[in-house]
Amino acid sequence: MAFGWIDEQAAARRRAGLVRTLRPRPADSSLLDLASNDYLGLARHPEVVEGAAAAARTWGGGATGSRLVTGTTELHGELERELADFCGFEAALVFSSGYAANLAAVTALAPHGSLIVSDAGNHASLIDGCRLARGTTQVVAHVDPDAVRKALGTHDGPAVAVSDTVFSVDGDAAPLAGLAGACREHGAGLVVDDAHGLGVLGAGGRGAPYAAGLAGADDVVVTVTLSKSLGSQGGAVLGPARVVEHLVNAARTFIFDTGLAPASAGAALAALRLLGREPERAARAREVATGLHARLTAAGLEAVRPDAAVVSVRAPSPEEAVQWAADCRAAGLFVGCFRPPSVPDGISRLRLTARADLSEEQIERAVRVIGETRP
Numbered sequence: 001m002a003f004g005w006i007d008e009q010a011a012a013r014r015r016a017g018l019v020r021t022l023r024p025r026p027a028d029s030s031l032l033d034l035a036s037n038d039y040l041g042l043a044r045h046p047e048v049v050e051g052a053a054a055a056a057r058t059w060g061g062g063a064t065g066s067r068l069v070t071g072t073t074e075l076h077g078e079l080e081r082e083l084a085d086f087c088g089f090e091a092a093l094v095f096s097s098g099y100a101a102n103l104a105a106v107t108a109l110a111p112h113g114s115l116i117v118s119d120a121g122n123h124a125s126l127i128d129g130c131r132l133a134r135g136t137t138q139v140v141a142h143v144d145p146d147a148v149r150k151a152l153g154t155h156d157g158p159a160v161a162v163s164d165t166v167f168s169v170d171g172d173a174a175p176l177a178g179l180a181g182a183c184r185e186h187g188a189g190l191v192v193d194d195a196h197g198l199g200v201l202g203a204g205g206r207g208a209p210y211a212a213g214l215a216g217a218d219d220v221v222v223t224v225t226l227s228k229s230l231g232s233q234g235g236a237v238l239g240p241a242r243v244v245e246h247l248v249n250a251a252r253t254f255i256f257d258t259g260l261a262p263a264s265a266g267a268a269l270a271a272l273r274l275l276g277r278e279p280e281r282a283a284r285a286r287e288v289a290t291g292l293h294a295r296l297t298a299a300g301l302e303a304v305r306p307d308a309a310v311v312s313v314r315a316p317s318p319e320e321a322v323q324w325a326a327d328c329r330a331a332g333l334f335v336g337c338f339r340p341p342s343v344p345d346g347i348s349r350l351r352l353t354a355r356a357d358l359s360e361e362q363i364e365r366a367v368r369v370i371g372e373t374r375p
Contacts, residue, residue: 034354040354041281047274048199055266057264060262061263062261072264073265084238086206095235095236097227097235101237102223103132103252104254105237106130108246111261113158115151115152116156117162118161119139123195138151143174152185152186165208168310170349190220192222192225198224198226199229200282224236224338226268229271230267232271233267234260285308289308295364306354313352315375328350331373333369
C-alpha cells in the first residue's frame with residue numbers, strides 16, 4: 001500500500017512516547033506563557049501591531065513574488081539597512097524565515113570542495129543547510145574551538161565553521177571569540193545563527209556577535225530571525241556587502257522563494273526601532289532568565305544555567321516530560337516540551353523562555369506550578 005511505512009513509523013512514535021500534536025491557541029488565553037520565543041514581549045505591542053497593519057494597508061497582504069521580481073519593496077530595503085546598522089554589519093538581506101536564511105547562508109558559502117565544520121548541537125536549519133551544501137561536513141564536539149581548529153587543519157581548500165550563538169535546547173552560548181580565532185588561524189569563514197541572541201545579548205540587544213566584538217568583521221556572517229525578540233516573522237543574513245551580493249545571486253532560498261510579507265517586514269522594523277529606544281528590554285530578559293534559574297534550582301529542580309533567555313529543566317523521560325507540560329497547562333502555565341529528536345543529547349526537558357515583560361509575581365507563579373507538577 002502506498003505510504004504504508006507511515007503507519008509503522010506512527011506506531012513506533014506512539015510506543016516511544018514521541019507523538020506530536022497541534023494545539024491551536026485562541027487569540028486571548030488565560031495561560032501564563034513561558035513557551036513562546038517572544039523574548040521582549042513585543043509581538044502584541046501596539047507599535048509593532050500597527051507597523052504590521054500599516055505595511056499591509058500600504059503594500060498589500062503579500063509580497064506578490066520573489067525578491068528578484070516583485071517581492072522587494074522599499075520597506076524591505078529600509079528594514080535591511082536599519083537591521084545591519086543596529087547589529088553593526090555592512091549589509092543585510094531579508095528572507096521569508098530564519099530557516100530559509102540559514103539554508104541560504106550555509107549552502108551558498110560552502111561550494112563543492114569546501115569543508116563545513118558544524119557544532120554537534122546546531123539547530124535543524126543549520127544541519128539541513130549542511131546536508132544541502134555541496135561541501136563536505138564534519139560534525140565536531142559541542143562548543144569546542146579546539147575541535148573546530150583540529151577539523152580545519154585537515155583541509156586545504158575553502159572552509160567555514162557553522163554554529164548557533166545561543167543553542168535553543170539548553171540556552172548555552174557558543175564561545176564565539178574562540179571559534180573566530182580557530183577559523184582565522186586557517187583562513188576559514190565563520191557563520192553563526194544568532195536567533196536566540198538578537199534582542200537579548202550585546203549592548204541594547206545587538207546580539208551575541210556584537211557582544212563578542214565580531215560585528216562587522218569581514219570573515220563573519222550572521223543569520224537572525226525576526227520571529228523571536230522582534231515579535232514578527234522572517235529572517236535575515238548579516239555580513240560584508242560582497243557576501244550579501246553573493247547570496248542575492250546564489251542562494252536558492254532567496255532566488256526562488258516569495259519575499260517576506262510586507263506586514264512582517266513592517267512589524268519587525270517597528271520592533272527594531274522600539275528596541276533601539278528601549279534597550280533596557282534586553283537586560284530585563286536576561287534578568288528574568290537568571291531569576292527563573294535561581295528559583296528553580298532552589299526548589300530542587302535540575303535547571304541549566306542560562307546564557308541568554310532560554311531556561312531548560314530536565315525531565316526523567318519523554319512520557320513524563322509530556323505529562324509534566326500537560327499538568328502545567330492544566331494549572332494555567334504554558335511551557336515548552338522538548339523530546340527526541342529535537343534534543344541532541346536524547347534527554348527530554350521542559351523549555352522555558354524568559355520574557356522581558358514578566359512580573360516578579362508571574363515568575364514566582366511559574367516556579368510554583370513547575371515544582372508542584374514535577375513527576
